[in-house]
Amino acid sequence: MTAPAQHDTDGTAGIAPGTTLAKALNRALHDEMSHDDRVVVFGEDVGRLGGVFRVTDGLAARFGEQRCFDTPVAESAILGMAIGMAMYGLRPVVEMQFDAFAYPAFEQLASHLAKMRNRTRGAVSLPVVVRVPYGGGIGGVEHHSDSSEAYAAHTPGLHVLTPGTVEDAYGMLRAAVRGADPVVFFEPKRLYWSVADVALPTEVEPVGRAVIRRAGTHATLVAYGPTVPIALAAAELGAAEGYDLEVIDLRSLVPFDEQTVHESVRRTGRAIVVHEASGFAGFGAEVVARICEECFHHLEAPVRRVTGFDIPYPPPRLERFHLPSVDRVLDAVSSLWRDQ
Amino acid sequence: MTAPAQHDTDGTAGIAPGTTLAKALNRALHDEMSHDDRVVVFGEDVGRLGGVFRVTDGLAARFGEQRCFDTPVAESAILGMAIGMAMYGLRPVVEMQFDAFAYPAFEQLASHLAKMRNRTRGAVSLPVVVRVPYGGGIGGVEHHSDSSEAYAAHTPGLHVLTPGTVEDAYGMLRAAVRGADPVVFFEPKRLYWSVADVALPTEVEPVGRAVIRRAGTHATLVAYGPTVPIALAAAELGAAEGYDLEVIDLRSLVPFDEQTVHESVRRTGRAIVVHEASGFAGFGAEVVARICEECFHHLEAPVRRVTGFDIPYPPPRLERFHLPSVDRVLDAVSSLWRDQ
Amino acid sequence: MATTDQTGHVRSSYDVRSPRSPVEPPARSAGAPETVDLATSLAAYRAMVVGRRFDIQATALAKQGSLSVYPSSYGQEACQVGVVLALRATDWFFPTYRDSVAVVTRGVDPVETLTLLTGDWHCGYDPMASRTAPHCTPLATQAPHAVGLALAARCVGDDTVALALCGDGATSEGDFHEALNLAAVRAAPVVFVVQNNGYAISVPFAKQTRATSLADRAAGYRMPGVRVDGNDLLAVHSAVTAAVDRARGGRGPTLIEAVTYRIAPHTNADDPSRYRDAAEVERWRGHDPIRRLAAHLRRHGVLDDDLQLRIDADAESFADRTRRGVRGRPAPDPADLFAHVYAAPTQQLAGQARQLAAEIAASAGPEETS
Amino acid sequence: MATTDQTGHVRSSYDVRSPRSPVEPPARSAGAPETVDLATSLAAYRAMVVGRRFDIQATALAKQGSLSVYPSSYGQEACQVGVVLALRATDWFFPTYRDSVAVVTRGVDPVETLTLLTGDWHCGYDPMASRTAPHCTPLATQAPHAVGLALAARCVGDDTVALALCGDGATSEGDFHEALNLAAVRAAPVVFVVQNNGYAISVPFAKQTRATSLADRAAGYRMPGVRVDGNDLLAVHSAVTAAVDRARGGRGPTLIEAVTYRIAPHTNADDPSRYRDAAEVERWRGHDPIRRLAAHLRRHGVLDDDLQLRIDADAESFADRTRRGVRGRPAPDPADLFAHVYAAPTQQLAGQARQLAAEIAASAGPEETS
Numbered sequence A, B: 001m002t003a004p005a006q007h008d009t010d011g012t013a014g015i016a017p018g019t020t021l022a023k024a025l026n027r028a029l030h031d032e033m034s035h036d037d038r039v040v041v042f043g044e045d046v047g048r049l050g051g052v053f054r055v056t057d058g059l060a061a062r063f064g065e066q067r068c069f070d071t072p073v074a075e076s077a078i079l080g081m082a083i084g085m086a087m088y089g090l091r092p093v094v095e096m097q098f099d100a101f102a103y104p105a106f107e108q109l110a111s112h113l114a115k116m117r118n119r120t121r122g123a124v125s126l127p128v129v130v131r132v133p134y135g136g137g138i139g140g141v142e143h144h145s146d147s148s149e150a151y152a153a154h155t156p157g158l159h160v161l162t163p164g165t166v167e168d169a170y171g172m173l174r175a176a177v178r179g180a181d182p183v184v185f186f187e188p189k190r191l192y193w194s195v196a197d198v199a200l201p202t203e204v205e206p207v208g209r210a211v212i213r214r215a216g217t218h219a220t221l222v223a224y225g226p227t228v229p230i231a232l233a234a235a236e237l238g239a240a241e242g243y244d245l246e247v248i249d250l251r252s253l254v255p256f257d258e259q260t261v262h263e264s265v266r267r268t269g270r271a272i273v274v275h276e277a278s279g280f281a282g283f284g285a286e287v288v289a290r291i292c293e294e295c296f297h298h299l300e301a302p303v304r305r306v307t308g309f310d311i312p313y314p315p316p317r318l319e320r321f322h323l324p325s326v327d328r329v330l331d332a333v334s335s336l337w338r339d340q
Numbered sequence C, D: 001m002a003t004t005d006q007t008g009h010v011r012s013s014y015d016v017r018s019p020r021s022p023v024e025p026p027a028r029s030a031g032a033p034e035t036v037d038l039a040t041s042l043a044a045y046r047a048m049v050v051g052r053r054f055d056i057q058a059t060a061l062a063k064q065g066s067l068s069v070y071p072s073s074y075g076q077e078a079c080q081v082g083v084v085l086a087l088r089a090t091d092w093f094f095p096t097y098r099d100s101v102a103v104v105t106r107g108v109d110p111v112e113t114l115t116l117l118t119g120d121w122h123c124g125y126d127p128m129a130s131r132t133a134p135h136c137t138p139l140a141t142q143a144p145h146a147v148g149l150a151l152a153a154r155c156v157g158d159d160t161v162a163l164a165l166c167g168d169g170a171t172s173e174g175d176f177h178e179a180l181n182l183a184a185v186r187a188a189p190v191v192f193v194v195q196n197n198g199y200a201i202s203v204p205f206a207k208q209t210r211a212t213s214l215a216d217r218a219a220g221y222r223m224p225g226v227r228v229d230g231n232d233l234l235a236v237h238s239a240v241t242a243a244v245d246r247a248r249g250g251r252g253p254t255l256i257e258a259v260t261y262r263i264a265p266h267t268n269a270d271d272p273s274r275y276r277d278a279a280e281v282e283r284w285r286g287h288d289p290i291r292r293l294a295a296h297l298r299r300h301g302v303l304d305d306d307l308q309l310r311i312d313a314d315a316e317s318f319a320d321r322t323r324r325g326v327r328g329r330p331a332p333d334p335a336d337l338f339a340h341v342y343a344a345p346t347q348q349l350a351g352q353a354r355q356l357a358a359e360i361a362a363s364a365g366p367e368e369t370s
């Protein structure tokens, strides 16, 4: 998808050690706003406050109220305004304060943002990025921990991205901002404070490719966003138990990189999909269904899902029982051999 | 789920031959409003006009403006009002005029209707039925032919029903109205005018069970709502070509009756899921994933999906290219043997 | 035609409709303001006559099955034309499904205007070229688009104004409120014009809101609210022109309620006899906006029988061009289904496009498929 | 304290806040109306003192980590109490996350009131028993619930009134508009009270809307709009009582804007220094609603030092009960996660419940899981 990879000259030199994912996103917005004045950022509390997660910290001060501003609390109008701005050539990046608070904008998302290019036979493109902090694990009260990626992924016309690492948070957000298509950019809340000592990439890679985070031969773990670290931890522990596990970070749910997934599963013959959203009719179902359709004759065992339960997101004191854990992933791994 | 089966005495004797699905729904609402004064019906144009599909025809005249009335054009408030009424003990049935026009109510649906019982540990139940005319095939212009069942099915706390026959339209709607849980009731638009000469059931059966509409031994076709007649037609034609196809009508997506599906697939060893919504992350993915998880060792071939393309719903003059057709189902059927 | 009160609130000098009673036609418009010169008025008249003839033609095409559906604006021509003629070519216009006459008045090709309704595609014209958004069907959802576009234009230093039309029914939607509040607080160069034609399909105005005037909503956002006789071209045009100038001058948004009437059914598929009586329609026919403007122009001697004949002839040929264009148009290409979902199709879409192409090739022709 | 204009619009006699300037405290409330008798005023005072002490305790528990988060209503006690005391036990109350003081004033157990915030469960009290809806977090979404409940009550012949609270920020949401319009057109027995505390998290009122008073929104729905000094218990209570009587009497809904100030951060997690200066907060501390009511009661000789001591002691013991209750409460039961999703769990949920139970049994205890 999106912009051709291009070298970028404006201040994306390596960044101080100990960058958090939230800071990497902030830096990505900063760098894209410097790179292109058509990029504007707005939403609830993104201006002076810098966003409740500080992802937009300093942008209003640096680029002025015209390019980074607070809106009234009206999500449908926020997204609708972004659509109108994009029609006039701007590249809006809007923040939905928490996943569940993007729901009031659902009509604008499904009936306009996703359809405008198609409706106008390509005459009107909407390069809008909708940033959605999603998922749980941060002790949020109800409505603050939903995972709504499946709704977006089932809506043709939207690109759906979710980073699982600090580097990707930076690189994928920059690519999303440069893209020609609307992107719903799901940010794993509980990774906002995860730290990496990395020089952020200076190239903006086109997105849409999954990446193998760990090579393995016994089984393939497919994860994205908040479950990437869990899958990697499970692979580490699994190694001690003699399992050589491959870990794929999807990064992009739409476009969906089936080559990387299928090629891996054809090698390993076994797969587990790990995500935080409820399993029923969740995104994992699509991954499992495709694997079964395309890798049928290579499968040694049924593909398993390790997901959240089919329940409303739990209250803070109970969320740990709901979230996919390393233990659950390893239980699923051993089950891949049990039923033969 | 829902109400215990109970015999019903108020005027549900057999009904004139040539009942359409729309008339059966109208009769179901009439009979439930007679049976229980707590049942109220409202929405856009449901009063004097009787609804754009005439499903509420005559209800305002028969039961008065207090129990069947027109609302302002405000879907979120329509559903929100229904929630408040249900909190006070009423049993509201609301109509969303067309599938895509239910989107403004998405927040009320996902954050309140689906969650209230859970949030209050069962203290507050919301017996609300949200009627959604869905799907295409009627030459509707954009936004009039969406299939949004996957969004509802991925939202824990909602029951999701969709009838595929005139009898079920009547029986399932009555059961939905009597249920204790919120129901999103998807009505296949293009079957509204389909006719059956049937005596409507006088028993209200609890819903939640799939039904085998046609027994077969070679492969299982899983369909629901608008694709049930297509699957049956394909089975008829397939018989001529020597395929003995079983056809399952899911009827209830949530709760999902996996016994009936899995038991069938274990017998036939082959399955195809047919629905009208876009395939990607659609409800069919869940059906395929479960079959692969639970029937893995019985499968003779990969499970296939015959669905709408991953595109915004087409304009009237092109929709026939998008809709799952008997031909496509039969092509998929033969492919079940091809790749061995 | 109007007086201003201290809240900057302009009200028409007559009460168009008593709240709970069935809609009543407006009293005669008390003398048109001199702000609309005769040349403009004549141009508007021509566009209204052509527009109505186009509307009648489209309705006929719908009856004949050449259109899937057609929502007529018969009787609303003063709004359809008065609004569009107040805009510059560089301004942006956001119409609804009801506003095809406004779209052709904007200069969009009549056949391209009807593409949504022929069912060939969702939008047939190029919004960028015509600065006219696609007909919007989800009610009120275009209002925030207009606000955003207006703010974007100001942001890049253009003096573009955005104007959004909607109906009385749409004003009950949340998006209408969110858009007006946002426009006011950011002083967006946008104008909202509500065609209050008395009905949201079958639901009369009095069942949609307790308000007697939608212009009263404006006060809640501290923007001017104007109510005009929507069947009076001069009233509509002068009010919209003033609002557009105000927006262009950086003085922020305006809400205009134009009180009119939907003479035709909601669409050709609707049966209005279920919810309104013929007498009401007849009363409103007596306030035909075209006849009213014709009388004004004849009074001022700029319209005579000769000119009327020429205008009618133009209308005929426009209708003829529309009919022939709709009848003669090529069949839509199924390949378009996949070409514009994204800037570049995903591999899955590319595969689906190949599958359909193969099916079509294999079949004796499109007719046989499905 | 207020005057009525022809639109049935009640405005406070002072302008609480100039539109674009930083929030300003209200001028002294011009003499309280005699409609609030001293017994009620004293009961309200007691509830406000107890409520504030409870709020301070909850904030402390949040700092100590016993609550996941706490949104304080410190300084808004006149609204929290004045509103609730205007309701009958049979009326329904729809609070937001900000309104825990109102909920305990309603008589709900303090520990159950805090369940949402301890994170044990989403709602800790029984809404049916207390006729108090769960704290609502999605802004303005409870407003249509209140309308529906009020209409349902009328439909079955009860004289129940529903009252919904929301904040200034919530009034920008579509649901707020849809609910008010619906309530007015159906003359629902409902009252909407907006606590305008000057901020939506970091966004000051003047950046949320161009309106200078939210009461002005009412005119757009042809319902009365009332603006009161939200730090004046007598003003709040009398205005709400009048609106509740009006609703109960079948005369329809009322919108009340109570102008107050959020002295505390948005929640304990917020850093207000980023968006407002301490001086502003200090100015508002000078208009403390409790001190104001105390002076009034002492003036009328119904409050003296002895009584104050007894009220403070009651407040202490309530806080103590709250603290001990929160500290001593049992751990929530994971089985609840599956028990209430539906009236009867689906077979899939039953299986998931068994899986979790097995995991917990297998593990040395909940701590080890995950």
Ligand SMILES: Cc1ncc(C[n+]2csc(CCOP(=O)(O)OP(=O)(O)O)c2C)c(N)n1
Pocket: B044, B073, B075, B097, B101, B104, C098, C137, C138, C139, C166, C167, C168, C169, C170, C171, C197, C199, C200, C201, C262, C266
């Ligand atoms: C969000 C949404 N809800 C419902 C509909 C269905 N619908 C189409 S037109 C209409 C009535 C609109 O009335 P009004 O706004 O007055 O416009 P008019 O048709 O009178 O021009 C309705 C309810 C829709 N198009 N969009």
Ligand SMILES: Cc1ncc(C[n+]2csc(CCOP(=O)(O)OP(=O)(O)O)c2C)c(N)n1
Pocket: A044, A073, A075, A097, A101, A104, D098, D137, D138, D139, D166, D167, D168, D169, D170, D171, D197, D199, D200, D201, D262, D266
């Ligand atoms: C629909 C929705 N959008 C966004 C949020 C996030 N949020 C929580 S509180 C808040 C500000 C609300 O301000 P106001 O209504 O004035 O209430 P206050 O907190 O001042 O009492 C926001 C934006 C939300 N809870 N719900």
Ligand SMILES: [Mg+2]
Pocket: C167, C168, C169, C195, C196, C197, C198, C199, C200, C201
């Ligand atoms: Mg109308």
Ligand SMILES: [Mg+2]
Pocket: D167, D168, D169, D195, D196, D197, D198, D199, D200, D201
């Ligand atoms: Mg506030």
